Each structure stands twice: as structure tokens, then as C-alpha cells.
Amino acid sequence: MIEVERLSKSYGTTKAVQDISFTIAQGEVVGFLGPNGAGKSTTMRMLTCYLCPDSGTARIAGFDITQQPREVKKRIGYLPENNPLYMDMGVVEYLRFIAAIRNLPSDSVKPNIQRVIEVCGLEAVVAKDIGELSKGYRQRLGLAQALLHDPDVLILDEPTIGLDPHQIIEIRNLIKNIGRHKTVILSSHILPEVSATCDRVLIINRGVIVGSGTPAELAALSRGKQTILVTVKGPHAEVAAGLRTLTSVVDVVPLETEDGYGRFELICSADAPSDMAEQVFFLVSRSGWSLSELYRKTVNLEDVFLDLTTREET
Amino acid sequence: MNQILTVFRKEFRSFFSSPVAYIFIISFLVVTNWLFFRTFFIMGQASLRNFFGLLPWIFLFLAPVITMRAWAEEKKLGTIEVLMTLPLSTAEIVLGKFLACVTFLIVALCLTGTLPLTVMILGDPDPGPLWGGYVGACLLGAAYVAIGLFASGITENQIVSFIVAIVICFAFLIVGENIVLYSVPPALGSVCAYLGLGTHFESIGRGVIDSRDILYYVSMIVFFLALNYLTIESRRWK
Numbered sequence: 026m027i028e029v030e031r032l033s034k035s036y037g038t039t040k041a042v043q044d045i046s047f048t049i050a051q052g053e054v055v056g057f058l059g060p061n062g063a064g065k066s067t068t069m070r071m072l073t074c075y076l077c078p079d080s081g082t083a084r085i086a087g088f089d090i091t092q093q094p095r096e097v098k099k100r101i102g103y104l105p106e107n108n109p110l111y112m113d114m115g116v117v118e119y120l121r122f123i124a125a126i127r128n129l130p131s132d133s134v135k136p137n138i139q140r141v142i143e144v145c146g147l148e149a150v151v152a153k154d155i156g157e158l159s160k161g162y163r164q165r166l167g168l169a170q171a172l173l174h175d176p177d178v179l180i181l182d183e184p185t186i187g188l189d190p191h192q193i194i195e196i197r198n199l200i201k202n203i204g205r206h207k208t209v210i211l212s213s214h215i216l217p218e219v220s221a222t223c224d225r226v227l228i229i230n231r232g233v234i235v236g237s238g239t240p241a242e243l244a245a246l247s248r249g250k251q252t253i254l255v256t257v258k259g260p261h262a263e264v265a266a267g268l269r270t271l272t273s274v275v276d277v278v279p280l281e282t283e284d285g286y287g288r289f290e291l292i293c294s295a296d297a298p299s300d301m302a303e304q305v306f307f308l309v310s311r312s313g314w315s316l317s318e319l320y321r322k323t324v325n326l327e328d329v330f331l332d333l334t335t336r337e338e339t
Numbered sequence: 340m341n342q343i344l345t346v347f348r349k350e351f352r353s354f355f356s357s358p359v360a361y362i363f364i365i366s367f368l369v370v371t372n373w374l375f376f377r378t379f380f381i382m383g384q385a386s387l388r389n390f391f392g393l394l395p396w397i398f399l400f401l402a403p404v405i406t407m408r409a410w411a412e413e414k415k416l417g418t419i420e421v422l423m424t425l426p427l428s429t430a431e432i433v434l435g436k437f438l439a440c441v442t443f444l445i446v447a448l449c450l451t452g453t454l455p456l457t458v459m460i461l462g463d464p465d466p467g468p469l470w471g472g473y474v475g476a477c478l479l480g481a482a483y484v485a486i487g488l489f490a491s492g493i494t495e496n497q498i499v500s501f502i503v504a505i506v507i508c509f510a511f512l513i514v515g516e517n518i519v520l521y522s523v524p525p526a527l528g529s530v531c532a533y534l535g536l537g538t539h540f541e542s543i544g545r546g547v548i549d550s551r552d553i554l555y556y557v558s559m560i561v562f563f564l565a566l567n568y569l570t571i572e573s574r575r576w577k
Contacts, residue, residue, distance in 0.1 A: 036577065073424040077575045098426040105424070109417030111349075113356040125345040126425045170421070 026051040026178060026208045027072070032081035034067050041067040043232040044081070049225075051177075054204035056223035057212035060334055064232040065212040066106050069182050072210070073103045086177055099127070102171030106182040108164055112156035116147060116166060119155060120173060127174040141169035145199065161192040168199065179203060181211040185218060197222050216330055230334040252322040253291040254280075255305055259314030261287050267312055271304055273297040286317055342427050346435025347442075350409070354443050359404070367401055367447050375454055385462025390454055391472040391544045395512055395537050398444075398476075398483050403504035405443055406487025407497045409436045410571070414495035423575075433568050437481075437488055437560075444480040448473065467546025475543030478556040482536060483508050485563035492570045511536045511559075 027049040034042045042064040049055050057065040070076040072083055074094040082089060088096040111119060117138065124134045142148060145165040150158055155166065164184070171179060184200065185193045200209060200222050213219050219226050220240040228236040228243070236243055257264050261279070264287055268277045273294045280288040293301055302321050309316045354360040374397075375390045382389070413419040422432060458464045483504075490504035491497075513519055515535010520528050532538050536559070539552040 070420075075420055075424050075575065076577075095426050095428065098424055101424070103421075103424045105417065105420040107417055109419075109421055111353070111418055112416070113353060122345065122349050123425070125348075126342060126427060128341065128426070 026053075027083070027085050027210070029068075029072070029083040030081055032068065032071060032083055033079050034064075034071060034076060035079055040232050042071070042078075045229075045232070045234055046081075047227060047234065047237065049208060049210065051208055052204075052206065054200070054209040054211070054222060054224045056219035056226045057210065057229055058214070058216065058219045058226050058330060059212075059229035060214055063214075063229045063334075065229055066182055067232075068229070069103075069180050069210065069212060070105075073101055073180055074098055075105075099174075100177050102174065102176035102179045104167045104171045104179075104181045104184055107186075108167035110155045110163060110166065113154065115154050116151055116158070119166070120169065123170050123173050129174060137173055137175070141172050144172065145169040146195070160187055161189070164188060164192070164196065168196070172203070177208060179207050179209045179211075181209065183213060184211055185213070185215075193218070228330060228333050235333045251293040251297050251301060253293065253302055253305060254288070254318065254320040254322060255291060255309075255316070256286050256288045256318035257309055257314050257316055258286050259309075259312065263312075264314060265289065267308055268305070271301075271308060273301070288318070342431045343435045343438070346427070346432055347438045350436050350439030351442060354405075354439070359408075360443070363401065363404055364447050364450065367397070368450055370397060371451050372454070379458075385458050385464045387455060387458060387464070387469060387472055388544075390451075391468075391476065391540075394472075394476050395479060395540055398480055399505060399508050399512060401447075402440075402444060402480060402483035402508070403487045403490070403501045405440045406484055406491050406504060407501040408491070409440065409488055410491040410567075411495050411497045411500045415497075429568055429571050433488070433564055433571065437484060437564055440484040440488065441477075441481045444484060445477055448476055448480065465546065468544060469546075471546040471548060472544045474548060475540045475552075478543070478553065479536060479540045482511075482556050482559045482563075485560040485567070486511070489563045489567040489570070492567045508536070515539075 027047075029045060029047050032042060032045045033040070045064075045068060057068065059065050067076065071078045072085065072090060074090050074097055077091060082091065084090070085097045086100050088100070090097050114122070120138045120141065121134065124137065129137060142151060145168050147162065147165055147169060150162050155163065158166065164187075168181070168184065171181070181200070185196050188196060197218065200211065203209060204222070204224075211219075211222065223240065225239055226237065226243055227234050255268070261282065265277050265279060268274060268289060268291060271291075274291050274297075275294050276292045278290040278292070280290055282288070291301075291305065298304075302319055306316065306319060371390065371393070374393050375387075378389055410419070413422060423429070455464070455469055458469075486507050487500075487504040490507060491500040493503065494500050511534065513535075514531045515533075515538035520531055523531055533555070539555050542549060543552050
């Protein structure tokens with residue numbers, strides 16, 4: 026559906042995007058993840074024909090972004106960063122304007138507007154001017170605008186920025202629903218967002234893709250460490266020594282003690298078996314200590330992200 | 340064409356969504372009527388020469404008011420990104436905006452229709468200069484609008500756009516004035532006279548609609564709209 030080949034773009038001497046290549050299949054939900062200024066928005070702006078690439082090409086649904094921009098734009102629904110809207114227009118007036126420019130046949134304008142109002146939950150504000158809307162409703166209107174012509178490809182630049190947690194969940198569910206039938210690209214610098222909504226993640230830093238895969242794959246990328254937190258009541262030195270004897274435990278870090286309970290962090294090697302926590306439990310019960318906490322810290326996207334985006338800088 | 344009309348409708352409607360349009364029309368009518376009637380009864384001539392003589396100067400300040408927000412606000416709000424990622428070409432947006440501004444100016448101009456009516460009731464004016472004056476005013480206004488749109492396209496600040504538009508329009512207006520023509524070398528004189536926005540307005544205003552004058556205005560409009568197109572397009576390559 027989307028094929029990007031060695032796309033590059035510089036602003037003056039700053040290279041915003043360098044030689045980015047990727048492909049996205051139909052029906053995939055892909056997240057661009059990266060710190061601010063990594064080149065996510067620039068990439069999206071090139072895909073939506075707002076900016077021209079310095080070099081490289083991209084095709085959306087088979088149409089080249091530089092050769093046939095109009096065909097590309099017809100097939101894309103785009104929510105730009107910060108969701109710019111005409112503040113002096115009415116909600117329905119704005120949707121009608123978009124419908125007219127999108128050349129929707131006159132008999133399908135009304136049902137389509139009705140549909141996006143329903144899907145995006147805008148019923149309560151149809152009679153209002155955009156300037157009067159709260160941020161959450163503006164964001165929904167931006168989404169409604171992008172969905173109006175039922176596009177094959179949706180490109181959403183930071184769709185949940187500035188929303189409260191409740192609204193974020195709503196918008197995420199909306200994107201998930203849409204993503205069942207459509208190809209979606211969304212960008213974010215917030216990790217849980219991407220892992221919650223996307224089938225695949227592209228991590229972008231300083232204009233290059235530094236990692237790509239499903240959220241689970243990316244998590245596995247991160248050095249493969251497993252960490253277990255355990256709090257045990259028992260003689261300190263003995264417990265620490267006992268834990269060290271377990272196979273594939275690399276290090277035991279005593280954390281703090283309280284009322285005879287000692288807290289330890291067990292760092293396991295990459296090839297540690299998945300039942301490490303059980304082994305800790307059996308060890309504790311065999312030795313007659315008592316256990317008050319046993320917790321396996323899973324590596325999340327956060328760690329991968331920090332790892333991948335700081336690696337080059339150090 | 341359809342797309343141009345859609346942009347036109349959106350732009351034209353946006354004039355009336357803020358009080359700017361009403362303030363503009365009222366002040367335009369008050370100023371033109373006052374300046375006209377101030378001397379009309381003293382001179383006792385059934386003609387609008389006086390009114391058309393002032394029009395290039397009144398338009399000089401009012402046309403940039405119409406155009407100043409056209410691009411500057413789109414850029415400031417960021418809505419230009421929405422507009423340019425819709426299936427529209429830059430040329431269609433430029434033309435839609437141009438038509439909307441010109442139409443608005445013509446609407447304001449039509450509302451001065453009370454002046455020729457008064458003159459016709461009180462006397463028997465020569466219809467040639469009257470019609471010529473209005474045709475010339477439309478062309479002159481359209482040229483100002485094209486310049487104003489270009490000025491709006493180079494900045495995201497409405498005030499800057501307003502002032503730049505006035506400066507360019509003013510330069511093109513005075514370049515054909517006698518003071519300038521006397522002070523430049525004779526070889527340049529005819530060029531300057533040709534470039535002056537006012538010179539052609541006067542010659543149309545005499546009631547003689549010459550294709551050269553029309554051609555002049557059309558080429559001014561095309562030139563500045565093309566510059567406008569290029570400045571907007573060049574943003575994509577930055």
C-alpha cells in the first residue's frame with residue numbers, strides 16, 4: 026500500500042530525514058515513534074505531498090507522491106500535527122467544505138458527514154463554531170475531516186497530543202477500530218500509545234529508522250535481559266548467597282531492608298528460562314524463608330526506545 | 340473549476356464571519372461619499388471625475404485590508420497544511436482566493452452606485468466616463484488584490500502583509516505620476532508611464548476602453564498571481 030524508498034529531506038543544513046525506506050501493507054497500523062524533532066512529521070508531510078522530498082520516492086496505492094500528488098491526496102486522510110482548523114467555521118460547514126473539495130457526489134455528502142459525526146462522537150457539537158470547541162472535540166473534528174471520504178490510508182500526526190487520559194483512550198479505540206479495515210500510520214513520542222494501537226512500530230531518531238518490528242519484537246531486541254524483584258524474610262547474607270546459586274542469575278543487587286525483609290533485584294542472563302520466578306519461589310520455600318513479593322520486570326518499549334535513541338548519541 | 344469555486348466560496352464566506360467585512364464596507368462608503376459630496380455641489384458638475392480620481396488612493400489602503408489575511412492567516416493557524424494536502428493544486432487555491440477578494444472589492448464598489456445615481460438624477464452625465472470609470476476601478480482593484488495576495492503569501496504576519504502590499508501598490512501607482520516622469524531620464528519616461536497603475540486607470544476612465552490598458556492590467560494580475568503561486572509552491576521545497 027505504501028512503499029517508501031530512500032526518502033530524504035533537509036531544511037538548510039539540518040538533515041530532517043535521511044534515506045528512509047519502508048513498506049506498509051494494506052490494513053496495517055504502523056506507528057512512528059521517536060523523540061521530538063526526529064523526522065516523523067517531515068516524513069508524514071512528504072507522504073501527504075505537503076513537502077517535496079529532496080531525493081527518493083514514495084508510492085501510495087501505486088501513485089508516486091511527486092508525479093501524481095492529486096491521486097495520492099485523494100486516497101489519504103491526514104490529520105496534521107497540532108490539528109489546524111478554521112476557527113471561524115461551523116463544524117458542519119467545515120465538513121461540507123472538505124466534502125466539496127474532495128468532490129464527494131452530492132447524494133453521499135450528507136450520509137458521509139452523518140457517519141463521521143457518529144464515528145467521532147461529534148453529535149453534541151454539530152451546531153457550534155470550531156472556535157468554541159474544546160481541545161478534545163477539535164481533535165475529533167480533525168479525525169472526522171480525515172475520515173470523511175473513507176480513505177484507504179490514514180496518516181495521523183500525534184493524534185492524541187494534548188488530550189486528557191479519558192479522551193486518549195477514546196481516540197485510541199477509534200484508531201483501533203478504523204485500523205481493522207484501513208492502513209494507518211500514526212506518530213507519537215509516547216510509547217504506551219504506540220504499543221497499544223499499532224501492529225508494527227518504526228523507531229525514528231535523527232532522521233533515520235533505528236528499529237522496526239512489532240511491539241513484542243522490539244521488546245525482545247533490548248539486550249534480552251530479564252529482571253526479577255524479590256522480597257524475602259530471612260538472614261540477609263544467606264538469602265543473597267542462595268539467590269546467587271540459581272543458574273543463569275548474573276547478579277544479585279540488595280536494595281533495601283525493612284522489618285527483617287530484604288529486597289533484592291536479580292539480574293538474569295539473556296538465556297534465562299521463563300520459569301525463573303518459580304525457581305526463586307521454590308528456593309525460598311525450600312530454605313524456610315518467607316516470601317512477601319515476587320515480581321518479574323518485563324522489558325517494555327520504553328527501555329527499547331531509550332536504548333535505541335540514545336545509542337548513537339553516546 | 341469546481342475546486343476553484345469551492346475555495347472561492349469558503350474564502351468569500353470567511354470575510355463575513357468576522358466584523359472586518361462590515362467595517363471595511365462601511366468605512367469605504369463613508370469615505371468615498373464624503374469625499375465626493377464635499378466638492379460635488381461646489382463644483383456643480385454632473386460627473387464622477389472627482390470620485391474616480393480619488394479611487395486609486397482609497398483602494399491603495401483598502402485592497403490590502405481585504406487580502407492581508409488570505410495567506411498570512413492560513414500560515415499562522417497552520418490550516419495551509421490542511422488545504423495543501425487536500426486534492427487541490429496550488430494554482431486552484433491561488434485563483435479561488437483571488438476571485439473571492441476581487442468579488443468582495445466589486446461588491447463594495449457596487450455599493451457606491453448611489454453616487455452615479457445621484458449624479459444622474461441631478462444632471463445628465465456623460466455615460467462613457469461613468470462606465471469606463473467603473474470598469475477601470477474593477478481592473479485597478481483586481482491588480483491591487485493580486486499584489487496584496489502576493490504580499491500575504493510571503494509572510495505569516497497580517498500587518499507585515501498589509502504594509503508590504505501598500506508599499507508595492509504605492510510604488511506602482513506613483514511610478515506613472517508626473518512628478519516621477521519629470522525626474523527620470525526621458526528614455527525611461529515612457530516605460531514608467533506604462534508601468535503606472537494610475538495612468539491606465541485614467542485612460543480607461545475617460546470612457547475609452549483600450550485593449551492595451553486591459554492587457555496591462557491582465558498582465559499585472561497574471562504576474563503577481565504567478566509570483567504568489569511560486570512563493571507558495573517554494574515552501575514545499577524549503
